[in-house]
Structures are given as structure tokens and as C-alpha cells.
Amino acid sequence: MESRTSRRWAAFRQFLRTRSPYRTVLLLATAATLLLLVVNLTTFFMIQRIADDNAQVDHTQEVRTTAREVLAWLLDAETSQRSFLLTGRADYLTNYERAAEILPERLNALVGLTLDNPEQNARAETIRDLAEDRVAVLETAMDMARAGRNADALAVVRRGQGSELMVQLRDEISVLDTQERNLLRRRTDQSEDTSRSTVYINAAAGLLMLILATMSFIILRRFIGELAEARDEVAAANASLEQKVKERTGALSRANEEIQRFAYIVSHDLRAPLVNVMGYTSELEQAGKTIDLQMAKVETAQPDLVEQDALVAVREDVPEAIGFIRASTEKMDRLINAILKLSREGRKTLTPETLDMTGLCQKIADSVQHQTSEADAEIQVADLPTIESDRLAIEQIFGNLIDNAVKYLDRDRPGLITVGGRETAGGWVEYEVTDNGRGISDRDHERIFELFRRSGRQDRPGEGLGLAFVRNSVRRLGGTIDIESELGKGSTFRLKFPKRLVLASGEEFQ
Template identity: 60%
Template sequence: MSPALRLTLQAFGQFVRTPTLGRRVAALLAVALLLLLTVNVAVFVMIGRTAEFNDTVEQVQQVRLTSRETLIRLVDAETGQRGFMLTARPEYLAIHEQAVRDLPDLLSELDALTTGDPDLEPRVERIQDLAGQRLDVMDRTIGLVRTGRIGEAVGLIRGGQGKALMDAIRVETAAIDEIQFTRLQFRTRQSEWAGHVTVIANALGGALILVLAGISVWLIRRYVIEIQDARAALDRLNAGLEHQVRDRTFELTRANEEVQRFAYIVSHDLRAPLVNVMGYTSELEQAGKVIDRQIVTIETRAPRSVDPDAVAAVREDMPEAIGFIRASTEKMDRLINAILKLSREGRRNLVPELLDMTAMVRSIADSVRHQTEAADAEVVVEPLPVLESDRLSIEQVLGNLIDNAVKYLDPSRPGRIVVSGEETAGGWITYRIADNGRGISDRDHERIFELFRRSGRQDRPGEGLGLAFVRNSVRRLGGDITLESELGKGSTFILKFPTRLILPAVGDRP
């Protein structure tokens, strides 16, 4: 059993065991659904019975019609026979012959309609036998008339055999008609009874559903009143909590502003002596060049009067020391600039706007195309959901992440960077920047977001401030950033932002 299904069953079991209003309403709805199902079943059964009744009526009418048609055709045959005997005219015989041709089909149809019916099948067989005998008598009289023995033919008719056969056929036909009529009446009474029962069941079901609906409305009304009372109490509690949160937020905001102001002041104050060091370093370098030119002049005039140690100090030791000082001051300058950048970013006002993220990321990808082409790499930008946030901050975050992904690609395989995104539950949007580069060790997944901390081989330029700046910017936008990475296989930075940037209302203490 899957964990999701197990959790669902546990939650359902807890719901069933807990005597709550929701459970009562659910039970009433279940009973109402059961009643509706019962009514639907009753209607379905009634429809089936009606269809069966219609089939029975059709079959009864067809049997009655066919039996009567058979009798009519026998009477037509008899009429044609007598007309021919009286007038010897062939047109009467044509009536007889047409009726004789129709009778086999009618008898076959009647037999097919009554096959398997214990009440009708014997009677139909008797009609077939009697009809055959009657047609035989007719054929004999017609044959006698054709040979001129009219007296014998009249005598055969007067013998009454034909009349007796027709009377017997009429009796069987009437019996079939009576049986079918009785069945039709019985089926009609059954259908009427079933209809009445269905109407009563539907009426009772509808009444019960209305009663259950009324009970449900009453329970829901009471539940709504309880919810309103609980909400009022919760609002009162939240009012106190909001006041506390507002106070704490104000204090944290003020502390953060003080930290940013302190960082700005410290960075600004550090820059003044650093500029002096850098200026005096340049002057010292220029002085070294002047001394070197003077040594060259002395070497030209009196080579032996120049101390080799002094030459080495001026041409080797001093430039090397100046180079170290310059590299250190330049690094310190970069660090101060980065700290100032973080400080300024924290004080900058955010401006929410609707961002076409797909176009933005494609523009960033185009800006690093010369680097990706040189590294035999590609940046794939999938369709991204739009985001309402601060444009500059989002561009800086994504630019840093894509630039890092390009910087730390693995040269042993073609590079591939994929930027994707999706909307998630709760009003959030998630973006992923995935690459197949060097990857990051598990122990450094959190470390790389700290100031001045880097991971892996330090063969790329940087001070360890980029990801710290990224996380600070993401958090300021109300989002979060996490990392999924495996050393040697690549990294995926996961950015989660609210769909809309909500600016905090920071002001005076309330």
C-alpha cells in the first residue's frame, strides 16, 4: 500500500471515529445518496418492466392478428371455391389460389410466434392440421367440378366435413384470442401496479430527501454559527498576536537597518585608508622606478660603485612587495565594494511588477553566449511562469546563478544548463537552474551561501560573495533558495518565490 493511500485511509478512519458535525452531515448526505440510488434502481426496474410489457403487448397483438389473418385467408379460399363451383368462372378460382399461396407463410409465422408456449403451441398445431384438411377438401371439390362431376362435388359439400373443419378452426382461433386477451389484461394490471409502486417510492424518497436536506441545513446553520463564534475569538486572539508580530517586526527591521548602516559606515571608513594605501603604493612604485633609473645612470658611469644588494632590492624585492601590496589592496577593495553592494541592496526600495520570466532568462542566456560557445555548452530555457516581483533583484539573482553555472562547468563533457519553472500549491512559483558541471560536495551545500566562503578547487576568480548576495536577495523577496547537488554530476539551485511580492508595511511603532 502506498504511503499516500495509507495516510488517506488513516485520515478517513479518524474522521469516522470522531463525533463531529461534519461526520453527521456526511452521514446524512450518504443516506440521501442511498435514497436517490434506490429511487433510480426502482425507476430502472420500472423502465425494464415497461419495456417487457411493451414487448408482450406487441407479441400478443401479433399472434392475434396472424391467427385472424389465417382464418380470413381460409374463408377467402372457401369463398373462391364456392364461386367457382357455382359459376365455373376462373376469376373465382384465382381468389382461392391467392389465399392458398398466402396460408403457408401465415401458418409459419404463427408457429414461430407461439414456439415454446405451452398454451398456444398445441392450438397452433391443431389449426395447421385442420387447415390442411380443409384445403384438401377444397382441392377435391374443385377437381370434381373441373372434370364435370358437379353433383359429386355438391354432395361432398353437403356432407358437412368442410363446415366442421372451419368451425373447429374458428374455435381454436377464438381460444388463442381469448388466451392472449387474458394475458394482456394480466400484464396491464401488473404494469399499473408497478407504476403505482414506483410513484409511491419516488414520492417517499423525495420526501425523505427533503427531510434530510432540512436537517442538513439546520446542522450547517448551527455549524456556521459556531464557526463565526470561533472566528470572532480567533480574530481577537490574532489581533493581540498581530500587535506582538508588528512590534517584533519593527524591532527586527530597525536592527537590520542598523546592521546595514553599520556595514555601510564601516565599509566607507575602510575605503579611506585603503585609498591612501593604494595611492602611496603607486607613489612608492614610481619612486622605485626613479631609483632604478638613477642606479642605471650610476652603473653606466661607475659600475663598481653600485652595491648588488641595493640593485636587487630596487629591481626585485621592492616590485615584488609592491605587487603583493597591490594584489591585497585590490582584493580588499573588491570585498569592500561587495559589502557596500549588499548594504545598498538591503536599503533599496523594491518595486513589484509583472515579469515575463521566459524573456528575461533568455536575455540573460544571450548575455553569456560567448562564454557558453567557448565552453561547448548550451543554456536551455523552458517556458517559465510569470512572476510579480522586483525586476532588478530577480535579474541579479538569476544572472548570478547562470553565471556560476557557466563558470563551473565540467570541461570533460559538453555543458548543459536548463532553466525550468512551475506553479506550485499555496500561491508559490518554483524555478530550477540545473547544470551538469562539477557539482558541490554535501558538506558544502550550506557553506557556499555564507559570506567569503567557497567550495571545491579555487581555480576561478571570485570572493565568495555571489551566493551570499543571492540568498539575501531571495529572502528579501519573500522566497527561499535550496541546493541539490552531487559531486561530479552537477547542481540544481531551486528558487521558490511567492506569486506576488507583498511589501512589508514598515513605519513608526504602532
């Protein structure tokens, strides 16, 4: 067991010392994973801090509201008492009795809310004492009035003791409110600073993740390009030297093994950070909504405390950054899936069978009937010669070509797509897929068959893999593909296949 572990460790160290695209992509994926872990932990702590700051803001607002309620209820009690003493009407006592019932609870609440601040708590205690003294003066006059001693009750009011207490109460509540307003401003600023820091940290991390993913993609694309070049060299060598074919075939096999290892990285190591970016982007979006909701509360209660830059950052900059990150990661995911598809297709075993090409192409045309109807287009399939080849590969080749012809029709004129074919000397069959669409510039006739390369306006969905896949599949079937096209007049793709695909015993095309 120890020997096996030692061998694996030695192999891993050798792998790290050997420069290769595989090692580079693996290191980039590891760096991306570590970055995600750091961002995850940082975001968690920052969100907790934002929640604490918002709770402090709410607490300060509650202290100010409670102090104002105390003053309001005392004023209601005074007004109710004076109205009763002047008119003698008992219905004026309703507000007085309500105030006498609510004031003790509000005063105790004010004292309890300020326990975290000794200075404010002492001031709240003073407010409670003054309020209780004021209520006692009010109650003395009310007792006299209830006993029919209105003159004595009015004399108590005229002495001014209650007014002096109210002046002191207003002063104490004003000082308390000023202190709480200053606290609210500081806490609001702190909450906004924390929110902005969270946004900037996540935006920077997302950008760094995209950079790492792009670097990995560029390395992978370069490697696939080198692999395609190696396949072309093998095809050229096949016409001259058998020994050279064997050498190139061996190199191609090794390259295919390497691309499969790359496919594993793409599907696991590289996909994992992309999935995490998508997930944390959703969490960041939700956090932004929470911050926006809290800032809306502050904006409603104290609009002068909210900075316009903070509102723009939360309501415009953050959603825009999140949308950019999400669109970029989704595009990377589509590219990875396309690369994996191309890799898997290269490993399939070909199974020759006799194919009714007329029926096969007509089914493909029928499958895009809804698209051609919308585009005012028509697909005409002529009587095509049969061929003995791999059904799935042929269906994919013609499916891609017909789908492209429909996709790039010229909307200014009725579309027409024709599929024709004929047998030629030497055991070959030629097919043509012709359209009257946009056409392709002369300088792009070769580049459209390259990986991730497209021609003309990029106003149709696609990743630039379709025609590269078609040419690769045609060559695996022993055929060739050429194009004739002119801008504004349409395109013709010519395919040439052996009438019968012959495989050596036990051979698999890879």
C-alpha cells in the same frame, strides 16, 4: 550655537566610551590615516636626501672626469709638439692648438668644482699652476720652432723641465683622484643606505596598513554575520509568535541602521587610506625606478662600488613588495564595493509586477552567449510560469545563478544549463536552474550561501557574495532556495516563490 556644539561634543565622547564595531573601525581608520601622514612626510624627506646624495655622487664623478681631461689634453699637446719638432709638418699642430684652447677652461672648471672642499681646491689650484707652467714651456719651444730655431727648441725639450712638471702634475692629479674616489665610495654607500632605508620604511608601513585594513574587514565581516543571523531568527520567529516577530523586526531595523553607518565608514574613512596606499605605492614604484636609474649610472662608471645586495633590493625585492601591496589593496577595494552593494540592495523598495519569466530568463541567457560559446555550452530555457514580484530582484537572482552555472562548467564535457519551472499548490511557483558542471560537495551545500564563503577550487574570480546575495533576495521576496549537487555531476538550485508578492500599505523591505 554653543549649546549645539556642546551636545555634539558630549555625544562624540559618549560614542568613544561605548564599545562597538563602528568605534573600532573608526579608530583603525584614524590610525591608518595618521600612519599615512607620517609615511608621506618620511618618504618626502628620504627622497630629498637620496636626491642630494645622488647629486654629490655625480659631482664627485665630474671632478674626477675633469682632472683626467686636463691630463689627457696636456699629453696631447706634448705629443703634438714633439711630432711637429721632429717632422716640421704643420698638420701636427692641430691637437696642440686645440689643447691650448681647451686647457684654460678645463683647469678653471676643476678649480670651481672643488670649491666645496678646501683641501681638494688647494690641490686643484696647484694642478692649474703646474699645467700653466707646462704650457708655458711648450709655448717657448713652439715659438723657437716657428722662428726657425729648431735646435734651440729641441734643447728646451731635452732640458727636461717639461718632464719634471708632468711628473708633478701626474702625482697631484693621482692624489686628487684618489681622494675623490674615496669620497665617491662614501657617498655611494650613503646613497644606497638611504635608498634601502626608504624601501624598508615604506614596506613596513604598507604591511601595517594592510594589517589595519584586515582587522577592520574582520570586524565588519563579523558584524555582517551577526546581522545575517539576526535576520534568520526573525524569519523563524515569524512562523510562531507575532510579538516575537515585532521584537526581532525592531532589532533588525536597528541592525540595518548600524550597517548603514558601517557602510559610510567603508565608503569614506576606510576607503580613503586604501586610496592613499595605492597612490603612495605608485610613488614608491616611481622612486624605485629613479634609484635604479641612478645605481645603473654608478654601476656603469664604477661597477666595483655597487653592492649586489643593493641591486637585488632595488630591482627585485622592491617591485615584488610593491606588487604584493597593490594586489592586496585592490582585493580589499573589491570586497568593500561588494559589501556596499549588499547593503544598498537591502534598502531597496520592492515593486511587484507581472513578469514573463520565460522571456526574462531567455534575455539573461542571451547576455552570456559569448561565454557559453567559448565553453562549448548551451542554455535551454523552458516555458516558465509567470509570477508577480519585483523585476529587478528576480533578474538579479536568476542572473547570478545562470552566471555561476556558466562560470563553473566542467571543461572536459559539453556544458548544458537548463531553466525550468512549474506552479504548485497553495499559490506557489517553483523554478529550477540545473547544470552539469563541477558540482558541489555535500559539506559545502550550506556554507556557499554564507558571506565570503566559496566551494571547491578557487580558480574563478569572485568574492563569495553572489549566493549570499541570492539567498537574501529570495527571502525578501518571501521565497526559499535549496540546492542538490554532487561533485563531478552538476548542481540544481530550486527556488520557491509566492505566486503573488503582497506588500502591506506603505511597507518597505529593509
